[in-house]
Amino acid sequence: MGKYALRRMLLFVPTLLVATILVFTLFWIVPGDPALTILGGEGDSGAVSPEQLQQLRQTLGLNRPLHVQYASWLGNVLRGDLGTSLWYKTPVWTQLKDRFLVTMELAVMAILLAVCAAVPLGIVSAVKQDTGLDYLSRIFSSIGIALPTFWLGILIVYALASTFQWLPPLGYATVWDDPLLNLQQLILPALTLAFNDLAFTARLTRSAMLEVMREDYLRTARAKGLVELRVIGRHALKNALLPVLTVSGYQFARLLGGVIIVESIFAVPGMGTLLIDSIIHRDFIVLQAIVVLIAAVVLILNLLVDLSYGVLDPRVRYQ
Amino acid sequence: MACSGSFKIGAVVPVSVLLLLIIGMVCTPAAAQHPSSEGQTFAFPWPPDWVARGRYQKMVLRGVTGFNPGQWDVHACGTLPDCLMPASPQFNGLVYHNPVNPDEIVCDLCESWTVSRDGRTYTFYLRQAQWHDGQPVTAEDIKFSLDRITEPGAIRVRTGVLRAFYEHGSAQVLDARTIRVPIKFASPLFLENLASEYMKMYPKHVAQGLSPDDAQKPGKLIGSGPWKLKEFKPNISIEYVRNPNYFKKGLPYFDGMIFTIVRDYNRRLAAMQVGQAHTTEGPTIGTYGSEDPMRMQRETKGRVRAIYIPEAVQTYLVLHMNKPPFQDPRVRRAVFLAVDRHELMKIVRCAESFGCFGSVGTFLPNKGGKVVESPEDLAQAKGWRRPKDQDLAEAKSLMAAAGYANGVKANLNLGNVPLVVRSGEVLAEQLRKNLGIDLTLEPVDRATQVDRIMRGTHHASLDSSGVIILDPADYLNQHFLVSGGQKNPDGWRNSRLTDIIQAQAKELDPQKRLRLFKEAVEILRGGESHMVPLSWGSSGGMMDYRLQNFHVPGSEQIVKHFEHVWWDPEAPLPKN
Numbered sequence: 064m065g066k067y068a069l070r071r072m073l074l075f076v077p078t079l080l081v082a083t084i085l086v087f088t089l090f091w092i093v094p095g096d097p098a099l100t101i102l103g104g105e106g107d108s109g110a111v112s113p114e115q116l117q118q119l120r121q122t123l124g125l126n127r128p129l130h131v132q133y134a135s136w137l138g139n140v141l142r143g144d145l146g147t148s149l150w151y152k153t154p155v156w157t158q159l160k161d162r163f164l165v166t167m168e169l170a171v172m173a174i175l176l177a178v179c180a181a182v183p184l185g186i187v188s189a190v191k192q193d194t195g196l197d198y199l200s201r202i203f204s205s206i207g208i209a210l211p212t213f214w215l216g217i218l219i220v221y222a223l224a225s226t227f228q229w230l231p232p233l234g235y236a237t238v239w240d241d242p243l244l245n246l247q248q249l250i251l252p253a254l255t256l257a258f259n260d261l262a263f264t265a266r267l268t269r270s271a272m273l274e275v276m277r278e279d280y281l282r283t284a285r286a287k288g289l290v291e292l293r294v295i296g297r298h299a300l301k302n303a304l305l306p307v308l309t310v311s312g313y314q315f316a317r318l319l320g321g322v323i324i325v326e327s328i329f330a331v332p333g334m335g336t337l338l339i340d341s342i343i344h345r346d347f348i349v350l351q352a353i354v355v356l357i358a359a360v361v362l363i364l365n366l367l368v369d370l371s372y373g374v375l376d377p378r379v380r381y382q
Numbered sequence: 383m384a385c386s387g388s389f390k391i392g393a394v395v396p397v398s399v400l401l402l403l404i405i406g407m408v409c410t411p412a413a414a415q416h417p418s419s420e421g422q423t424f425a426f427p428w429p430p431d432w433v434a435r436g437r438y439q440k441m442v443l444r445g446v447t448g449f450n451p452g453q454w455d456v457h458a459c460g461t462l463p464d465c466l467m468p469a470s471p472q473f474n475g476l477v478y479h480n481p482v483n484p485d486e487i488v489c490d491l492c493e494s495w496t497v498s499r500d501g502r503t504y505t506f507y508l509r510q511a512q513w514h515d516g517q518p519v520t521a522e523d524i525k526f527s528l529d530r531i532t533e534p535g536a537i538r539v540r541t542g543v544l545r546a547f548y549e550h551g552s553a554q555v556l557d558a559r560t561i562r563v564p565i566k567f568a569s570p571l572f573l574e575n576l577a578s579e580y581m582k583m584y585p586k587h588v589a590q591g592l593s594p595d596d597a598q599k600p601g602k603l604i605g606s607g608p609w610k611l612k613e614f615k616p617n618i619s620i621e622y623v624r625n626p627n628y629f630k631k632g633l634p635y636f637d638g639m640i641f642t643i644v645r646d647y648n649r650r651l652a653a654m655q656v657g658q659a660h661t662t663e664g665p666t667i668g669t670y671g672s673e674d675p676m677r678m679q680r681e682t683k684g685r686v687r688a689i690y691i692p693e694a695v696q697t698y699l700v701l702h703m704n705k706p707p708f709q710d711p712r713v714r715r716a717v718f719l720a721v722d723r724h725e726l727m728k729i730v731r732c733a734e735s736f737g738c739f740g741s742v743g744t745f746l747p748n749k750g751g752k753v754v755e756s757p758e759d760l761a762q763a764k765g766w767r768r769p770k771d772q773d774l775a776e777a778k779s780l781m782a783a784a785g786y787a788n789g790v791k792a793n794l795n796l797g798n799v800p801l802v803v804r805s806g807e808v809l810a811e812q813l814r815k816n817l818g819i820d821l822t823l824e825p826v827d828r829a830t831q832v833d834r835i836m837r838g839t840h841h842a843s844l845d846s847s848g849v850i851i852l853d854p855a856d857y858l859n860q861h862f863l864v865s866g867g868q869k870n871p872d873g874w875r876n877s878r879l880t881d882i883i884q885a886q887a888k889e890l891d892p893q894k895r896l897r898l899f900k901e902a903v904e905i906l907r908g909g910e911s912h913m914v915p916l917s918w919g920s921s922g923g924m925m926d927y928r929l930q931n932f933h934v935p936g937s938e939q940i941v942k943h944f945e946h947v948w949w950d951p952e953a954p955l956p957k958n
Contacts, residue, residue, distance in 0.1 A: 094839070095829040101452070102460050102539050103832060103868070111460055113866040115537050116836075150452035151616060152595050158616065217648060224652035233446070233642040233658050235618050330644040332617040339645065340450055340617065345829055 064373060068366065075362050082358045083351055087133050090347045097149050097345040098125055123149060136351060145355075146348040150340070155352045158337060163356060166333035168238065169249055169326070170318045173256035178311055181261045182304070185268020189276065190295060200265065207262020212321045216255045216328035223251075235332050252329040256321055260314045267310055271303035278302075305375050312368030316361040421503075425494035432482050432931055436948040438635045443929075443944065445641040446650045447663035450617050455597040456580045457531050460539025462848070462939055466579055467663055468620050470942035471639065472514070473582035473605030476506055476524060477573060481946040484935035485750060485852060487577045491519060491606065501568025501890060508559040511629035513585040514604040519629075521561040525553040526586035528563065536594070540580040540850070543859070546887070547572045567888050570895065574750075574851045579942050608634040608945035617643055628945075635948035654678055654686050654924050660949070662923040671801060672739035672922040679924075684956045687929075690922030693849075694938050696743055696857070697805055699914040700835060700843040703872040707792065707819075708841060711910040712784040716777040718909030719765050720816040721809065727917045730805050739922075742766060743915030745906045746899060749936050750852035752892075754899040763907060774816055781817050789818020792841035795834045798825040805916065806844050835868050845869075848921065849937040854899045858883045861913055874912040879905050928953045 098119040102111045120126050124135070139146055145155040188200035223230055231251050236244040275281065276299055284294045326335035334353055341349035372379045449463040456473070459465035478490040489495065492506040511519040531541045532550040547565045554562045565572050575581070588604055589597065596602050600614040606629065609622035622639045641663060644650045651674060653659045662670060675688030701708035701717060708714055723742040731740030744755040760766040764773055781787060796806045803825050810821040824840065835843045847869065850856050863883055865873030882902045889895040906913075921938045930950045935941045 093830070094826070094833045094837075096833050096836075099832060099836065100829050102537070111539055111867055112864055113836075115539065118537055148452075152452070152598055162617075220649055220652050224655050228656045230649075230652055230656050230658060233444075233644065233653060234640075235615075328646045328649060330642070330646065330649055332615070332643075336617050336645055343827070343829065344452065 064370065068370060071366050071369070075359070078362060079355060079358055082354055083137070084133070086351060086354045087129075087136075087347070090345075090350060091129055095345045096120075096125075097347065098123060100343075100345045101149060136348070140355070145352040148341075148346055148349050150344040150346045150349070155349050158349060159334070159352055159356060162332060162334045162337045164237075165235070165331060166319070166322055166326070166335060169253055169256065169331060169333060170315060170322055172249055172253040173318055173322075174260065174311060174315050176253055176257040177260035177264055177314070178307075180257070181264035182268050182300075182307065184261075184265040185307075186272055186295065186300065188265065188269040189272035192273065197269075200269070204262040204266045204269075207258050208266070210258065212255060212259055213324040213328065215258060216252070216325050219251055219255060220328060231329065233330060248329075249331065252325045252331050255329070256318055256325050259321070260311075260318065264307060264311065264314065268303065268307050271306050272299060275299045275303045308375065309368050309371065312364055312371070316364045319357055319360065421496055421498040421501075423494055423496045424489075426489045430482070432946065433630070433632050436632065436635050436931065436946070437950055438632070439949045439951070441636055441949060442638040442640055443636045443661070443947075443949070444659050445639065445661045445663060446644050446653045446659040447620070447641045448643075448645060448647065448650055448669055449663065450643050450645070451600075451614070451620065453598045454600050455594070455603060456582050457527075457541050457584075458537050458539065458594060458598065459580075463663065463669075466939070467942055468614070468641070469603075470579050470582070471607055471609035471622055471944055472603075472611055473584070473607045473943075474511070475577060475579070475581050476583060477577045478579070479577055479852075479935060479940045481941050481943075482931065482933050484933060484941050487573050491524070491583055502565055504563045504565065504572070505556070506561050506563065508561070509629055510559070511606050512627055513588070513606050514610050514625060515585070515588070516627070517585060517587060518558075519583070519585070519606050520558045521555040522558075523586045524561050524583055525555055526590065527583040528553050530584065530589065531581060540578065543575050543578075544581065547575065568890055569887050570890055570892075571851070571853060571855060571887050574853050577940075578851060579940055608943060609639060612638065617645075619643060630945065634945045639944060651678060655682060657685070657926075660926040660929055662925070670922045670924065672920045673733045673736060675922045675924045676733070676736040685927055687925045687927045687956065688922060689925050689932065689934060690739065690920040691934055691936065691938060692739070692920050693741060693747065693918040694921030694936075695846050695848045695919045696747070697802070697844065697846045697916045697919060698743060699809065699916060700845055700869075700871065701912050701914065702838045702841055702843065703874060703912055704838045705841065707784065707786055707790045708912075710784045712780040713786060713790075714912070714914075715909035716780040716784070716817055717813065717819070718914050719773040719777040719780075720770075720813060721765070721914060721916065722770055722812055722816075723766060723916060724768060725812070726805065726808050729808050730801065731917055731919060739920040741918045743917045745903050745913075745915050746854040746857050747849045747918075749849055749854065749856070752854050752896060752899070754854050754896065754903055765907065765909065777817060786818070789814075789820060791820045791822070793822045793824055794842050794844060795831055795840035796823060796825050796844035797828055797831045801919075802844060802846070809844065809916070832868055835871055838871050846919070848939065850939050852936045852940075855883070855886055858886070858899075858902060862911070870912060872912060876905055876911070927956055 098116050099111065102115060102119060124132065136146060145159070147153065148155050148158060151158065184200050188197045191197050220230065231248050232244060235248060238245045281294060281299055284298050322333060323335035323338055326333045327339055337349065338353050341353065447467070449467070451464050451468040453459040453461070453465040454469045456466055456469050474490045476491050477487050480486040480488045491508055491511055493509045494507050496505045506524065508519060508521060508524065513519060528548060529550055531538060532545045532548055534550055547569060548563065549566060552564050556562055582605065584603055584605065592602055601611050608625055608628050610625050612621040612623045614620050620641045620643070624634055624637050628634065642659070644653060647669065650662065654662065655678060672688065672690045675690065678686045679688045699717070701714050703709045727738070727740055727742050732738035742760065744760065746754045748754060767773065794806055794810065796802050803823070806823045806825070810823060813819040813821055831843070834840055835845060845868070847860060861869045862879055864870060865875065879902055882898050886895050886898040889898060925932060928950050930948050930953060932947050
């Protein structure tokens with residue numbers, strides 16, 4: 064298992080490299096000029112003269128050939144320097160470190176909410192198969208899967224503002240500074256993010272439970288006279304949870320994508336809003352750093368999920 | 383610009399001089415301190431009556447903004463929401479637009495100024511003011527700031543215009559609070575440009591040690607303004623505290639201001655709706671248009687007030703001359719004639735339940751009390767007159783003469799904001815129906831759109847531009863003086879127009895100047911330029927009704943400092 068993990072980690076390097084090359088290339092294919100954005104902002108660039116643009120491009124090193132710019136960026140990253148933001152003129156790391164924690168807090172909160180609600184829902188749905196409760200649960204899950212996260216977010220904001228004249232407080236407080244305010248600020252975006260995963264995980268739990276509940280060993284357990292709660296909780300759930308847990312790992316990685324829009328809707332200052340900003344401002348230095356970070360998190364998650372197979376199911380062997 | 387207290391000295395009869403002096407002393411107490419023997423003195427007594435009427439509240443003004451600033455040096459930057467808006471509250475100009483009568487230019491850091499008889503020398507007398515670090519504001523600081531603004535070779539997106547008037551290094555410090563500023567030629571535009579919000583004064587002892595990059599960082603530059611920057615948290619908030627030593631005693635009226643950065647448009651609207659914010663950024667940044675603020679005003683029963691500048695932003699078509707079909711002046715003129723501006727305005731700028739927020743596009747803004755293109759004039763003008771039969775007939779024959787009798791395909795570069803797309807759709811339909819020009823709309827984000835304009839990748843671009851200074855010359859400068867920029871990407875020129883642009887800048891007689899503007903418009907109505915004006919739109923925002931003393935300026939680029947507004951908890955709810 065150790066050798067397997069090491070081999071997988073070595074594969075991280077070319078994967079990350081390809082991801083950065085891809086993003087870098089795409090960035091320069093898409094129209095837009097960081098120098099023009101800096102001088103003109105998001106509004107009117109009319110007063111910018113071609114000479115001023117050229118001057119700034121020269122200062123920022125944007126006139127250099129693309130491969131030179133990429134090599135320069137990569138060289139800095141290998142020395143532990145993620146670069147300086149073209150827009151903020153501050154080291155990228157100072158921007159990233161706080162945002163990363165915010166996004167991770169939101170994602171963890173969302174995945175916990177999703178799993179904690181989805182597993183009981185899936186179990187009830189399976190145990191009460193083809194009853195009204197099961198149908199309700201399945202309708203709920205279908206809606207959850209069908210609803211786009213961004214739409215749900217907008218709907219929540221609209222409904223709360225119009226009906227209750229209430230919205231989560233603006234701004235951001237860390238969990239260490241003000242846990243209650245932090246919870247108020249993050250609970251709605253976390254619920255929005257969780258809804259889709261909740262629906263998917265509930266359906267997955269239901270089908271896994273149904274499959275397990277048809278197994279002979281459960282019949283044996285019941286024949287031994289075990290109470291139903293113990294049969295479900297101890298024998299069925301333990302085996303049904305294996306696919307749920309592994310899928311949740313991937314879901315977490317997927318959440319990092321959904322977080323971008325949700326953060327924007329709820330004004331959460333995480334990596335999602337930073338990513339959108341860096342695209343709007345054509346700040347490719349920040350964009351590259353975020354891509355590297357997200358790619359690294361996804362790769363690590365994938366590895367952990369793969370390794371968890373062996374822990375959860377002793378029959379799995381790594382080669 | 384108005385000054386009720388101005389007086390002229392120069393009469394040889396001593397009695398007249400004495401009489402004038404007495405009148406001057408009665409009308410403007412400050413003016414009497416600096417009587418000039420060489421020209422005209424403009425003085426502004428302080429505090430004005432609104433300072434006395436204002437109500438200080440122990441509270442923090444809360445706002446929402448959709449922009450995440452990246453630049454804080456207003457001398458260098460060119461952007462209103464990302465730079466000017468957050469930076470401005472910290473600084474003062476030498477002169478500025480009177481916040482309660484925004485068409486008027488009055489003293490900010492100066493106490494009065496004198497203009498020489500030939501109009502080429504301005505002498506500014508400074509107030510007793512201090513920078514945020516306690517150092518006094520001196521004439522040396524003003525000279526330093528003027529020289530920094532006009533520094534040769536430095537990037538000066540908005541402030542570079544001052545180079546046309548002021549020779550770098552030419553200001554003379556007469557004493558600690560007096561500075562003489564010679565200008566290259568007498569011009570009605572010098573003060574207009576000097577009053578721009580971008581022309582802020584910096585302390586020499588702080589700014590001269592900063593590199594251009596460092597100056598762009600928050601908090602590095604300090605000012606003398608009503609607010610001190612407390613903290614900028616990127617993507618979270620911009621927070622200011624009251625400057626307790628502000629030289630305008632009694633101002634500002636709050637303990638602080640905090641603008642929360644909310645990228646999502648609907649979330650900002652919702653924040654206003656539930657009372658999480660007292661004001662939107664600016665508060666007249668055009669992102670809100672006028673329909674949503676009006677709806678918000680209705681839904682909140684008047685608690686949220688819609689604020690908008692009626693004719694703040696012009697939408698126009700840029701015809702790229704680097705490729706067919708618009709490299710042919712006949713096709714450009716055909717488009718100019720064929721566009722039905724009245725229909726466009728009605729469809730795009732009029733909301734069903736709130737009426738219309740805009741007007742048909744003219745070439746020049748009717749600002750600062752100067753009306754170049756009046757409605758009566760437009761009723762007769764080709765391209766605007768109705769019915770359009772004559773114009774359409776001429777446009778079709780021009781298309782035929784250019785070899786496009788059966789129409790032509792072209793693509794249109796435009797932004798992806800709904801209002802812009804709607805304009806594009808109406809325009810495309812008009813050109814398809816009237817001239818057979820089949821426009822393919824390609825909406826994109828702003829950065830891509832501007833990049834496409836600069837590179838001339840498309841046949842035409844739908845763009846918009848805001849009024850910067852309150853003078854018709856503003857649009858002549860923006861669109862026809864600079865070649866190769868966003869407003870004139872292919873460098874269209876007309877030698878007579880260029881002469882007029884230069885002549886009007888030096889013309890002091892308002893009537894003669896107006897005639898020059900009218901001549902410029904006549905040239906442009908030839909329809910051969912790259913620019914086809916379409917419509918004027920409003921620039922809107924929202925405020926809680928209890929915020930008092932905000933007076934809508936003529937441009938979204940001015941009155942950005944919030945020194946003059948106060949909160950009146952007992953203000954009556956306005957009738958909706």
